[in-house]
Amino acid sequence: MLDFNKQATEIRRFLLGRLPEESAEHLEERIFADRDFAEEVEIAESELIADYHENNLGPEDRALFERKYLTSPANIQAVDYESAFREFIRGKLKEEDPLHRGRLGLMATSPAGSEAKVSPAQPEHSKHGLRFSWLRRFFVTRPLLANLTAAVSLLLLLAVGFWKLSAYLTRPPAGDPAQTERRAIEGELARLNTAPSTSLQVTPAVTVDLQPVQRGVGAMSRLRIGDFNRSSFIRLRLGLIQSGPVNYRAAFLDDRRNELFVVEDLTAQNTPEGPQVQLLVPAKYFKPGDYQISLSALNRGGSYEEVNSYALRVIEAKQ
Amino acid sequence: MKRITERVHSIDETPENDFERLLAWLGENPGQAAEKYEQVRQSLLNYFRRHGAADPPSLADEVFVRVTRKVGEVAPTYVGDPTHYFLAVARNVLAEWRRQPAQAELPQDIPVYQVPEEHEMKELLLQSLEQCWAQLTPDEQTVLLRYYLETPSQSVSENREQLARELGLTVNALRVMTHRVRGKLRRCIERLAARKKP
Numbered sequence: 001m002l003d004f005n006k007q008a009t010e011i012r013r014f015l016l017g018r019l020p021e022e023s024a025e026h027l028e029e030r031i032f033a034d035r036d037f038a039e040e041v042e043i044a045e046s047e048l049i050a051d052y053h054e055n056n057l058g059p060e061d062r063a064l065f066e067r068k069y070l071t072s073p074a075n076i077q078a079v080d081y082e083s084a085f086r087e088f089i090r091g092k093l094k095e096e097d098p099l100h101r102g103r104l105g106l107m108a109t110s111p112a113g114s115e116a117k118v119s120p121a122q123p124e125h126s127k128h129g130l131r132f133s134w135l136r137r138f139f140v141t142r143p144l145l146a147n148l149t150a151a152v153s154l155l156l157l158l159a160v161g162f163w164k165l166s167a168y169l170t171r172p173p174a175g176d177p178a179q180t181e182r183r184a185i186e187g188e189l190a191r192l193n194t195a196p197s198t199s200l201q202v203t204p205a206v207t208v209d210l211q212p213v214q215r216g217v218g219a220m221s222r223l224r225i226g227d228f229n230r231s232s233f234i235r236l237r238l239g240l241i242q243s244g245p246v247n248y249r250a251a252f253l254d255d256r257r258n259e260l261f262v263v264e265d266l267t268a269q270n271t272p273e274g275p276q277v278q279l280l281v282p283a284k285y286f287k288p289g290d291y292q293i294s295l296s297a298l299n300r301g302g303s304y305e306e307v308n309s310y311a312l313r314v315i316e317a318k319q
Numbered sequence: 320m321k322r323i324t325e326r327v328h329s330i331d332e333t334p335e336n337d338f339e340r341l342l343a344w345l346g347e348n349p350g351q352a353a354e355k356y357e358q359v360r361q362s363l364l365n366y367f368r369r370h371g372a373a374d375p376p377s378l379a380d381e382v383f384v385r386v387t388r389k390v391g392e393v394a395p396t397y398v399g400d401p402t403h404y405f406l407a408v409a410r411n412v413l414a415e416w417r418r419q420p421a422q423a424e425l426p427q428d429i430p431v432y433q434v435p436e437e438h439e440m441k442e443l444l445l446q447s448l449e450q451c452w453a454q455l456t457p458d459e460q461t462v463l464l465r466y467y468l469e470t471p472s473q474s475v476s477e478n479r480e481q482l483a484r485e486l487g488l489t490v491n492a493l494r495v496m497t498h499r500v501r502g503k504l505r506r507c508i509e510r511l512a513a514r515k516k517p
Binding site for chain 2: 005028031032033040042043075078081084086087088089096098
């Protein structure tokens with residue numbers, strides 16, 4: 001079994017399109033000629049896709065990955081397959097605990113030269129015999145106390161079990177793919193809006209000034225986005241009537257008031273146009289439609305209170 | 320392989336000989352040749368996919384058709400690994416494909432805006448995974464589950480190290496083994512998908 005660990009970095013750079021052309025061609029020739037190396041590149045690729053889904057790629061690598069893997073049907077299929085496989089495995093892990101599946105036997109698919117080594121299980125009765133003798137003595141010498149203790153313990157166990165079950169049934173599913181993707185989007189927005197170096201490197205294609213919505217007054221602000229500028233960024237400037245040295249939170253809602261994603265830890269800035277909260281959002285997250293942005297401020301109690309609401313209509317633009 | 324021979328049959332007068340020559344060029348015996356054929360085919364599919372081709376199987380077929388047509392004149396005097404020739408032809412095929420007018424591609428929707436068809440495809444894929452999962456041996460299933468297991472007390476990588484120790488493998492060997500079991504799943508899903516096509 002060959003170990004290509006030393007070439008892991010070069011393979012990843014190749015997959016992301018970061019290798020110089022000559023090096024990439026040389027690597028491709030090796031893929032065709034060396035079966036083990038071709039397999040290693042396949043493994044590295046599935047790990048790269050997994051890292052993307054787990055939000056483990058840096059901003060540059062993520063951008064390169066999306067440019068390469070989310071722009072052709074065949075690559076998108078590969079990315080989607082990895083996502084579906086991971087969801088499938090998560091579902092299986094919820095159904096059963098693989099640690100209690102029993103011992104692994106010899107694997108017919110083990111790589112050449114290696115076999116599974118299995119240690120024999122210890123007889124169960126010999127382990128338990130010595131361990132619980134004190135419990136037997138307790139029940140024999142003090143039967144009334146022992147039975148009372150057992151009854152109280154059982155009631156306590158039932159109460160805890162019922163509470164845990166209701167908590168489990170009412171929590172959002174951990175493996176929900178929409179939730180996973182939302183977390184990835186919010187992670188990207190957090191990096192974009194709270195890391196100074198990241199936001200400084202981004203040049204927004206469009207800046208939109210939004211004023212708080214007042215009932216019956218004013219028209220909805222409009223933003224035109226087309227396919228030609230979907231890879232760019234939008235700067236939103238949310239006007240404030242007054243501001244303070246607090247953290248703000250912007251929640252993006254669709255026209256049915258479903259919360260799409262949230263950007264936290266925003267701060268207000270004083271500008272010639274008055275106090276504003278500014279944030280950057282990738283244009284790809286805006287499909288045509290009406291949006292509401294709910295801006296909340298962190299109060300002394302540690303919770304967010306809405307201070308303003310903004311409306312935005314996104315229109316498809318043709319180049 | 321049948322698809323390649325059918326296409327070659329429609330063009331050449333002695334296609335069967337050319338295809339036999341191709342296999343002979345790939346391996347000294349039929350078993351070796353078939354294995355090498357599959358290896359080259361997979362490499363071609365990955366090559367075209369990684370270069371953003373919309374339909375890698377069609378382009379891979381095109382490479383095989385062209386090489387098969389030329390094998391009579393190329394193979395006798397070719398020095399070196401035949402896979403290099405396949406790659407050279409693949410580069411030409413890719414360059415020709417790129418020169419064709421580009422088809423419009425829609426940007427990928429984020430999940431909150433999933434169109435019903437995408438969701439249905441995912442459901443079909445999950446159903447296929449369920450079907451193919453049942454065809455794995457219990458040990459193969461256990462290895463896959465434990466490979467992706469994360470517990471409160473152990474991270475994914477710690478679990479993998481423990482699993483590798485139990486199996487008497489290095490972590491890298493376990494990684495390769497898992498990939499091959501996943502490959503078994505993937506091939507099963509592709510067979511199911513091929514059966515469902517009209």
